[in-house]
Each structure stands twice: as structure tokens, then as C-alpha cells.
Amino acid sequence: MHHNGVLSFADIGVGEASLQLRSVSIIGGGAWGTALAQTLSHDTVVTLWVREPEIVEDINARHVNRVFLPGVDLNHSVHATGDLASVATADVILAVAPAQHLRGVLVNLARHLTNGVPIVICSKGIEQETGKFMGDVLEDIVPQATRAVLSGPSFAADVARGLPSALTLACRNEAVGRALAAFLSSRQMRLYWSSDVIGAELGGAVKNVLAIAAGIVEGRGLGTSAHAAIVTRGFAELRRFGEAMGARPETLLGLSGLGDLILTCGSTQSRNMSLGRALGEGRSLSEILGARSAVTEGVYTAAALVRLARKKNVEMPIAEAVHEIIEGRLGVDEAITGLMQRPLKAED
Numbered sequence: 001m002h003h004n005g006v007l008s009f010a011d012i013g014v015g016e017a018s019l020q021l022r023s024v025s026i027i028g029g030g031a032w033g034t035a036l037a038q039t040l041s042h043d044t045v046v047t048l049w050v051r052e053p054e055i056v057e058d059i060n061a062r063h064v065n066r067v068f069l070p071g072v073d074l075n076h077s078v079h080a081t082g083d084l085a086s087v088a089t090a091d092v093i094l095a096v097a098p099a100q101h102l103r104g105v106l107v108n109l110a111r112h113l114t115n116g117v118p119i120v121i122c123s124k125g126i127e128q129e130t131g132k133f134m135g136d137v138l139e140d141i142v143p144q145a146t147r148a149v150l151s152g153p154s155f156a157a158d159v160a161r162g163l164p165s166a167l168t169l170a171c172r173n174e175a176v177g178r179a180l181a182a183f184l185s186s187r188q189m190r191l192y193w194s195s196d197v198i199g200a201e202l203g204g205a206v207k208n209v210l211a212i213a214a215g216i217v218e219g220r221g222l223g224t225s226a227h228a229a230i231v232t233r234g235f236a237e238l239r240r241f242g243e244a245m246g247a248r249p250e251t252l253l254g255l256s257g258l259g260d261l262i263l264t265c266g267s268t269q270s271r272n273m274s275l276g277r278a279l280g281e282g283r284s285l286s287e288i289l290g291a292r293s294a295v296t297e298g299v300y301t302a303a304a305l306v307r308l309a310r311k312k313n314v315e316m317p318i319a320e321a322v323h324e325i326i327e328g329r330l331g332v333d334e335a336i337t338g339l340m341q342r343p344l345k346a347e348d
């Protein structure tokens with residue numbers, strides 16, 4: 001565990017093997033990967049794999065990532081590289097590529113990896129083509145990796161500035177989870193461990209879709225009562241879906257579930273919420289997406305989420321409405337009317 005910026009490491013027994021944690025690699029130089037590199041670099045050796053050569057140069061020469069995390073001066077110890085082989089030897093690897101691109105990046109990384117290395121999924125989404133969560137994508141490509149998830153309420157800009165945050169670190173092997181939580185925690189970022197991997201992963205993917213709905217409510221000027229209603233009924237959908245997927249109630253009520261839903265639905269700092277707001281103001285999806293370089297995961301996860309929910313017979317009318325709006329099959333006002341006119345039912 002890190003104390004007062006002094007390099008230390010967790011060293012625990014995992015079966016016969018021993019897990020030594022001293023170095024971290026981060027795969028993905030967007031806002032979140034760069035913010036994680038910044039906060040972890042106070043205490044440990046961090047290497048950041050970045051896809052764009054000009055951003056590698058920006059980080060190493062000028063200690064900034066002007067494209068994805070403007071306005072943050074990075075520690076000189078944050079080292080960027082475009083070479084996947086050189087990040088594969090770290091003791092822990094954080095996977096932070098956008099959900100629809102994670103598979104491709106892992107395929108290129110896989111041949112450089114050593115057996116059993118912990119890979120911590122930090123991306124939030126469901127793969128459109130397969131309907132798989134990121135942990136299952138990891139399992140497909142690197143089955144020998146020790147799978148973990150880091151998720152919770154955390155805007156990259158907040159974490160990069162050293163503001164306090166608390167997140168969930170999930171790993172099926174509790175001893176490894178505890179060691180990872182200790183190693184990745186810092187004075188600014190407090191991690192709670194869990195062994196509920198699917199529960200921790202699911203909240204981040206689902207809340208992105210629901211945050212688009214919360215944004216629409218804001219953009220349409222429907223008021224704070226409607227905002228509270230959409231977040232609460234959205235949480236009911238997240239909870240139902242989570243239960244059907246085998247997530248534990250305490251995870252859904254925790255940082256990676258309710259916590260992240262509250263953050264993302266409540267702030268235009270969220271890309272998903274602000275996209276919803278722009279839709280609510282009457283702008284078209286193509287216009288909104290065309291104007292941004294940042295990824296808005298809810299747009300790409302909505303279809304897969306709705307497909308999965310239908311398969312599991314889980315009712316998710318808000319997620320369905322967001323999906324229909326994204327597909328251009330439903331207008332914002334029609335969607336609102338549709339939600340308000342559903343048959344009355346017991347609150348569950």
C-alpha cells in the first residue's frame with residue numbers, strides 16, 4: 001500500500017504463487033487512462049500506452065495530453081509509449097480503451113503477456129457485436145489473465161486534479177482483490193474491494209445509457225422532480241437487470257452502481273448526460289457526435305443492453321426509450337409521453 005508518496009508494494013501469497021505489485025501499465029491514453037496514470041504516478045512506476053503518436057510525444061515532451069485531458073499538468077514520472085510490448089511486463093495492467101475497441105487492443109497485447117498477470121478493466125460498456133461485458137471479452141482473448149474491475153463515480157478531470165474519490169475494485173479472488181485495492185489506492189483515491197466482478201462491471205455500463213435519459217430530461221426543461229424520477233426509476237432498471245445477471249444487491253447499491261448513476265445523471269461534466277441534454281434541446285445525434293472527440297459509451301452500449309435485457313425478460317423502459325431515440329425511431333417528446341402513459345403498476 002502507498003503511504004506518504006513512498007514506494008511500497010503489496011506482496012501476498014496466491015496459492016503457491018506470490019503476487020508482487022510494484023509497477024502499473026495503463027492501456028489507453030484517453031481522459032480516464034491519463035487521469036489514472038497521473039494519480040498513480042505519485043506512488044509508483046506508471047507506463048501509459050497511447051494509440052496516437054502525437055499524444056505520446058505531447059505527454060513525454062510537454063507533460064500534457066491536450067487532446068483528451070486538457071488543462072492538467074502531468075507528473076514527469078508519467079511515461080507514455082506507443083509500444084504494447086513494453087507495457088506488457090508490468091505487475092498490473094489497467095485496460096482503459098473504449099468498450100468497442102478493447103477487444104482489438106487486447107488481441108495486439110495478448111502475445112506479449114505473461115501468464116496470470118492481473119488485468120483490471122476500467123472501461124464501461126457492452127460490446128455491441130457480441131453483447132459481452134468487457135470481462136468476458138478479456139476472457140476470450142487472454143483467458144489466463146487474472147480478471148479485475150475498477151469502477152465507480154470518477155470524472156477523469158476530478159481524479160487528475162487530485163480531488164478525493166472512492167471506487168470499487170472487484171476480483172473473484174478476494175486475496176488478489178485486496179492486494180490490488182491496497183496497491184492502487186492513494187490518499188486521493190480510496191478503493192473498496194469486492195469479489196462481485198459482474199456486479200461491479202455492470203453498473204458502469206448501464207448508467208451510461210440511463211444518464212442519456214437524465215440529460216434529455218434536463219435539456220427538455222422538465223424540472224428537478226422529473227430528474228429525480230428518472231434517476232430513481234433508472235436505478236430500478238439497473239437493479240432488476242443486475243439481479244438477473246447475478247450481481248449482488250450491495251454492489252448495485254454501492255459505488256459502481258448507485259454511486260456512479262448519481263454522479264453521471266447529475267452533472268453535465270458527464271459526456272453521456274451532456275449528450276442527452278443536447279438531444280433534449282433538439283439537436284440531432286449526428287451533429288452532437290460530430291462535434292466531439294471524446295467517447296460517449298451509452299450511445300454504443302444501448303442496443304446491446306436492450307438486447308440482453310429482453311433475453312433475460314427484464315423490463316427496462318427507460319433504456320428502451322434511449323435506444324429508440326438513438327436509432328432515430330422515436331422522438332424525444334414521444335418517448336416522454338410513452339413513459340408517462342405506461343400502465344400503472346406496483347413500485348418495484
Ligand SMILES: NC(=O)C1=CN([C@@H]2O[C@H](COP(=O)(O)OP(=O)(O)OC[C@H]3O[C@@H](n4cnc5c(N)ncnc54)[C@H](O)[C@@H]3O)[C@@H](O)[C@H]2O)C=CC1
Binds near residue numbers: 034052099105157295
Ligand atoms: N472520462 C472519464 O471520466 C471516465 C471514463 N471511463 C471509461 O474509460 C473508457 C475510456 O474513456 P476515456 O478515457 O474517457 O476516453 P476519451 O473519450 O477521453 O478518449 C477516447 C479514447 O479512445 C481511443 N480510441 C479511439 N479510437 C480507437 C480505436 N480504434 N482503438 C483503440 N482506441 C481508440 C483514443 O485513443 C482515446 O484514448 C470508457 O469506457 C469510459 O467509459 C471510466 C471512468 C471515468
Ligand SMILES: O=C(CO)COP(=O)(O)O
Binds near residue numbers: 156208263297
Ligand atoms: O464514468 C464516468 C464517471 O464515473 C464518466 O462518465 P461519462 O463517460 O458520461 O463522462
